Amino acid sequence: MLQIDTWKRVLIWALVVAGLTFALPNVFYNRVEQHNDAVAAIKKSGSTPDREAQAALWPSYLPATLVNLGLDLRGGAHLLAEVRVQEVYASRLEALWPDIRDVLRPERETVGTIRLQPFDGETLRVRIGNPDGMDRAMQLVRGLAQPVVSLTAAGTTDLVVSGQGEILSVTLSDAEKQALDDRTVQQSLEIIRRRIDEVGTREPTIQQQGADRILIQVPGLGSAQELKDIIGTTAQLTFQPVVSRTTNANAEHGAGEEVLPSLDESGTFYVLESVPVVTGEDLIDAQPSFDQNGRPAVTFRFNPAGARRFGDYTAENIGSPFAIVLDNEVISAPVIQSHIAGGSGIITGNFTIEESTNLAVLLRAGALPAGLDFLEERTIGPELGQDSIDAGKIATMVAFVGVLVFMVASYGLFGIFANIALILNIALLIGVLSAIGGTLTLPGIAGIVLTVGMAVDANVLVFERIREELKSARGPARAIELGYERALSAIIDANITTFITAVILFVMGSGPVRGFAITLGLGIITSVFTAIYLTRLLIVIWFERRRPKTIEV
Amino acid sequence: MRLKLVKDNLNLDYFKRWKLWLGLSGAMMVLAFVSFLVQGLNYGIDFRGGTTIRTESTQPVDVGTYREVLQPLGLGDVVISEVFDPNFRADQNVVMIRIGAQDGQESIENEDLARVEATLGATVGQGVTMVLAGRDASDARIQPILSAAGVAPQVTEVGDAVVLEFSQPLSADANLALVDALKQGLSLETIQVTYDGFKIVSVESVGPKVSGELIMTAIYSVVAAIGAVLIYIWLRFEWQFALGAVLALVHDVLLTIGIFSELQLKFDLAIIAALLTIVGYSLNDTVVVFDRVRENLRKYKQMPLDEVLNLSINETMSRTLMTSGTTLLALIALLVLGGDVIRGFVFAMTWGVIVGTYSSIFVASAILLWLGVKRDWSKTQKPTGNQYADVDA
Numbered sequence: 001m002l003q004i005d006t007w008k009r010v011l012i013w014a015l016v017v018a019g020l021t022f023a024l025p026n027v028f029y030n031r032v033e034q035h036n037d038a039v040a041a042i043k044k045s046g047s048t049p050d051r052e053a054q055a056a057l058w059p060s061y062l063p064a065t066l067v068n069l070g071l072d073l074r075g076g077a078h079l080l081a082e083v084r085v086q087e088v089y090a091s092r093l094e095a096l097w098p099d100i101r102d103v104l105r106p107e108r109e110t111v112g113t114i115r116l117q118p119f120d121g122e123t124l125r126v127r128i129g130n131p132d133g134m135d136r137a138m139q140l141v142r143g144l145a146q147p148v149v150s151l152t153a154a155g156t157t158d159l160v161v162s163g164q165g166e167i168l169s170v171t172l173s174d175a176e177k178q179a180l181d182d183r184t185v186q187q188s189l190e191i192i193r194r195r196i197d198e199v200g201t202r203e204p205t206i207q208q209q210g211a212d213r214i215l216i217q218v219p220g221l222g223s224a225q226e227l228k229d230i231i232g233t234t235a236q237l238t239f240q241p242v243v244s245r246t247t248n249a250n251a252e253h254g255a256g257e258e259v260l261p262s263l264d265e266s267g268t269f270y271v272l273e274s275v276p277v278v279t280g281e282d283l284i285d286a287q288p289s290f291d292q293n294g295r296p297a298v299t300f301r302f303n304p305a306g307a308r309r310f311g312d313y314t315a316e317n318i319g320s321p322f323a324i325v326l327d328n329e330v331i332s333a334p335v336i337q338s339h340i341a342g343g344s345g346i347i348t349g350n351f352t353i354e355e356s357t358n359l360a361v362l363l364r365a366g367a368l369p370a371g372l373d374f375l376e377e378r379t380i381g382p383e384l385g386q387d388s389i390d391a392g393k394i395a396t397m398v399a400f401v402g403v404l405v406f407m408v409a410s411y412g413l414f415g416i417f418a419n420i421a422l423i424l425n426i427a428l429l430i431g432v433l434s435a436i437g438g439t440l441t442l443p444g445i446a447g448i449v450l451t452v453g454m455a456v457d458a459n460v461l462v463f464e465r466i467r468e469e470l471k472s473a474r475g476p477a478r479a480i481e482l483g484y485e486r487a488l489s490a491i492i493d494a495n496i497t498t499f500i501t502a503v504i505l506f507v508m509g510s511g512p513v514r515g516f517a518i519t520l521g522l523g524i525i526t527s528v529f530t531a532i533y534l535t536r537l538l539i540v541i542w543f544e545r546r547r548p549k550t551i552e553v
Numbered sequence: 554m555r556l557k558l559v560k561d562n563l564n565l566d567y568f569k570r571w572k573l574w575l576g577l578s579g580a581m582m583v584l585a586f587v588s589f590l591v592q593g594l595n596y597g598i599d600f601r602g603g604t605t606i607r608t609e610s611t612q613p614v615d616v617g618t619y620r621e622v623l624q625p626l627g628l629g630d631v632v633i634s635e636v637f638d639p640n641f642r643a644d645q646n647v648v649m650i651r652i653g654a655q656d657g658q659e660s661i662e663n664e665d666l667a668r669v670e671a672t673l674g675a676t677v678g679q680g681v682t683m684v685l686a687g688r689d690a691s692d693a694r695i696q697p698i699l700s701a702a703g704v705a706p707q708v709t710e711v712g713d714a715v716v717l718e719f720s721q722p723l724s725a726d727a728n729l730a731l732v733d734a735l736k737q738g739l740s741l742e743t744i745q746v747t748y749d750g751f752k753i754v755s756v757e758s759v760g761p762k763v764s765g766e767l768i769m770t771a772i773y774s775v776v777a778a779i780g781a782v783l784i785y786i787w788l789r790f791e792w793q794f795a796l797g798a799v800l801a802l803v804h805d806v807l808l809t810i811g812i813f814s815e816l817q818l819k820f821d822l823a824i825i826a827a828l829l830t831i832v833g834y835s836l837n838d839t840v841v842v843f844d845r846v847r848e849n850l851r852k853y854k855q856m857p858l859d860e861v862l863n864l865s866i867n868e869t870m871s872r873t874l875m876t877s878g879t880t881l882l883a884l885i886a887l888l889v890l891g892g893d894v895i896r897g898f899v900f901a902m903t904w905g906v907i908v909g910t911y912s913s914i915f916v917a918s919a920i921l922l923w924l925g926v927k928r929d930w931s932k933t934q935k936p937t938g939n940q941y942a943d944v945d946a
Contacts (some may be wrong), residue, residue: 021853072894080763082659127765222745224756225663229743374660375763381754384607391640391892398890399883406879409556442895443823449887450830450902453880454837458870460879461841464872490844497840498833500785502780508774512554513826520830552555 004540012533016424021524022063022431026094031057032064044266046248050529065434068203070441070515073389075382076219081372083188083212085181086350088123088370089172092180095265096144096159098168100126103140110480111137118168121373124170125335141170148175152220174549185212186368192231194326210317214374217294231372237280237363239310242333243271264330270330272323277313280305280326286363291346298347299362315339324363331359387410400426401448409455411463414553418459418537421530425455429519438522441515451523457494462488467553470482476551477543484536491528499524555696558878559871567866567914568859568922574915582804587810597821600768602654604661606669607636607647610677610752614646622676626668629653636940638893647893648756659760659788661771669731670746670753671725678748681706681723683732684709685715688739698738703729722748725823754814761906778832786836791884792841793924798839802916809901819897827901834880834902838873845869846921858926862918876908 025032038054058064072076104114104126112129119125128137138161145157164167164464171181185208196218199465205217212299221227243257247268251259253271262268286300297535302310311413313322313338322429323333351359403422409413429451433440467485502524505517598605619633641647655665674681683706688695690710699705699717700771704727706717721729732744759767779802787795806828811822845865853861884903891899 023749023836036691060613068872224660224758225666226743267796299894319777332761373760375760377660377756377758378751379756383609384754387640388892388894391885391890395887395890399886402882402886403879406556406882410875412555418655443826446891446895446899446902449883449891450880452624453883454876456879457837457876460872464875467871469866490841493840493844494837495781495784500781501833501836504774504778504781505826508770508777509822509826513822516826518829520833532678553757 004537008533009537012537015529016428016534018347019424019428019431021063021347023067023427023433024062025064026060026430026434028058029066033420036064036066055379055408056163065381065437067295067430067433068437068439069385069389071217071219071378072380072512073385073440073445073540074219074440075252075380075385076217076225077221077379077493078380079216079224079227079231079374080209080376081214081216081231081374083185083214083369084371084373085177085184085212088184089177089181090119090289092172093124093170094126094202097143097320099530100141100170103129103144104137107136107140122171125168125169126170128168130165131166132510134168135166138163141168142532148179149171160523163522176547178366181212183371185214188372188410189214193370195230196227199550213370220382223379227372228377231368237283240272240274240276240277240323240325241313241317243273245270259531260325260328262333263326263331269430270323270333272330276325278302278306278310280363288353288360289346296351296353298360298363299352300345300347300357300360302343302462304343305527307341310343310345311341314345317340326363327506329503331363355520365431368461388442388445393451396445396449396452401450407459411553413542414520414539416464417535417542418463418531420460420538421535422452422455423532424534425523425526426452426532429522432522432526433519438518439515439518441512443512443516444519447516447519448524451527452521454498455523455527455530456512456527458487459535460490461490461494462531463553471552476548479551480539484532488532491532495524495528540551557871558874562566562872564863564868565867566863566868568862568919571859571915571919571922575919578804578912578916581811583809585814587809588811590816594810594820595817597819598651598757598764599821600760600764602653602759602761602764602773604654604756606650606652606666606668606753607755608650608673609752609754609770610646610648612646612677614648614677617843618676619648619650619673622672623650623669626665626672628669629655629664636893638896640890640892654761654764659762660758661756665755667729668725670748671723672745673753674748674751675722675728678722678751680749681719681728682747682749683717683741684711684745684747684778685717685735685741686743686745687713688715688741690715692739694738695735698731698734702727702734704731767822771822775832776827777815779803779806780828782832782836785920786843790847791926793921793926794843795849796924797908797917798843799826799908800920801839801912802832802896804912804916805831805905807903809910812904813901818900820829821897823895823898824901827898829904830902831905831909832923834906835912838877838910839913841872842866842869842913842918843921846918850926861924862922866914866918873910874915877906880906881920896906 033054034054035058038051038057042051042055047216074333101114101116103158104111108114110130111133114129115127117125117127126137128134137282139336141161142159145159148156148158149376156173156175158173160171160173177454178316189206189208192214193204193206196206196216203219205215207215209215216227216231220226243253244251247267249259249261249269251269251271254258257271258274262270280306280459282302284301286298286304289297289299291297318336318338321333322336332347347359366371400422404419407418407422409415426448429448432438433490462483463533465487466479469482469486472479474482506514506521509517573610591872597850614635616633617633623631623633632651634649636647636649638647645731650669652661652665655661662751668937692715695708695715699708704719704723706719707716709716729744731748733895735741736742779799782802783795786798795836809828809831812818813824842865845868846862847867849856849861849865853864856864881903884899884906887899888903
């Protein structure tokens, strides 16, 4: 007979309630958005009455995650950039020439005269006067090679040296190229992220795509043109003397001094002398490394002019802190331990390896390590996005009402059950979408509308089957039970095949198409759940109360 | 009173002329393919590279004027079309401008876009506003630049920015020269320029490199979807079913491509997504029929195949029409009210639902009839991998 275990009933209702709770914030979209912004602002830079009031707009015990709106709905800029990694190969090879010259020069008796050949960007060629000394020359140049620092390329070195006739060729090894690619793209990512954070827009997406591409999506930004301009700007790096440390953003400070916030410790501010000792223009290099105790640190090197100024300053100020400032934020404020002569120094602190790597990247962040080619750009104006949302809302409503009426007209009471399930289905879909942080795009709205149309399919299959079983006159309870049992295989097959295409769309697609795949795939899951469990539960509850002798489907 | 799309005990013969139906479907597929070969698809920028610019103006649009002013910019192939939609406000005139990919560059250059905007702003706009962020109106550098350019806009300070308002349109050259001069003179990275009564609401630009990859991804995904489905149906049913289902899918995909080629509708990434959805939907339909065929084959072991097929289709007809009906209802709502941005996408799906419903009966089932099918399911139930077989027993 028709029976559903109590624990199953509890579970079904619990899932529905959970879904509804997660969907709820989206009904109050603006209010929850204000609440979230205010909470984030309080966390970042302290509480103000205004922010508290905004945060209070939404109770903190309720979920506050919203469906992300895609760029095509919210408006914003999308940019796909390719990093010209080859530029880095070229400069890396070119920088080798002085070293090669220095190791070969003392051996001039064996190798003869040495002359650099025109550089083609890929291979560094050196002509030596005495071809018989090629073996010795190659041996010396190979001595310059360094082990490649990366996980996958352990045991390989960075240079490939070969000789033919009187030409000695040096190229980068594949392992080194790959390591360089990684480093270059990581640096570019880090720099782009900083520059976009500067503009302070909400939730930018900046991620690596493939080996050498970077995808940047910034909602609410005027245009991709503007985005390109922002990425193109140069960050400002300075080394400034520290006057004092404070927690007050509006601290008193003398003339020629300024108050700047700390980058990673929120609520900490530094009073600094405005005139920098050295600027990033004088910095040649910065690398992650380790100090004498084996703790992560960053080494850096200045050009001669910077080195002299930095040396003089450190000699006079041992024991006092100086600040490393990037774009008006203090990255770190170490204490000068000793006179730093020669222009290279080491920054120690409580770094993890990752932090020291990032800091090294930031120190070099004056310019992008390589040029960018923009492969794809899209700008969607906020008005267009709003128009799309409005149109989508109306269309969804009309579709919804149409389907509801159609179902009641066709199946009467059972149609009402299916409709309750349909409404809960959409709520669940939105709830799941919010909970997993999915993105709703314009094709995604189409996916929801399509779900409205197709979600009734499983119910229709069951109802039609019940109708057929009723003809065999085995009594309503048996007919309902058989209807569900026998429709199951068709429901499963039909939905799995659609789900397969949704998965393929998700894997292969990008942007809006992916948004469509998400709503389609989730819609299949929620509609199967509501059709198989929820409608059935509703029917069973009704059946238990009424115990009808006959039913009409 | 119940709405019934299909009368009870429906008894139609779908296969009296099954060869004719198959032939007709085959002919349609050939026709669609020929149209695709001869006429080709009207590829969007996703696949051919280039830039589309969507503009809105309060003035009614004369496409000829747009063409006239844009032609001298030397951007090569420029296609201009006006967009109509019942959702638009009375003073909302929308134009799509498509510019071909420029030689030797990937996405559109900022200078080119700024020139197009300034040119159109001078043609259909009624005034210009420039926002100089982070500058004071008292900044002594501003006036000399303005006098040098020979313009006298209204200068106001709004928030922490200076706003220059011109009540008359500026010629494109004057406009761009002034913006350059202001950028340099005031060391600004960007200057926001807006036009009274005209704006660019979206720009999409895809370089040739990415568009080439997108084509390949699109082809892979359609082939992968059809392949995955072939394997799934094969596992769950028999190879004849799988072949029938897949040929029905190929039929649907080809016919959809055919109508896009015939009507020269824009074919872009969203249409590929629609194609895959059609694959999913059409299959959904086919599978429901096949599932019933399998059941009836077991139930009526002696009945001829065409009768089993007819019976199965008649039994599921009510469901088929109900589901197609609700789905079409939803899609048509979206088609009419959903706005022009996704109209192509929704059109493809609407068409696909109609074709997909047709093909699950007249292509998939007809092919099953043609190929014949093994009748004795009871003996070989386990080896065929019917792991769900006991569910419906």
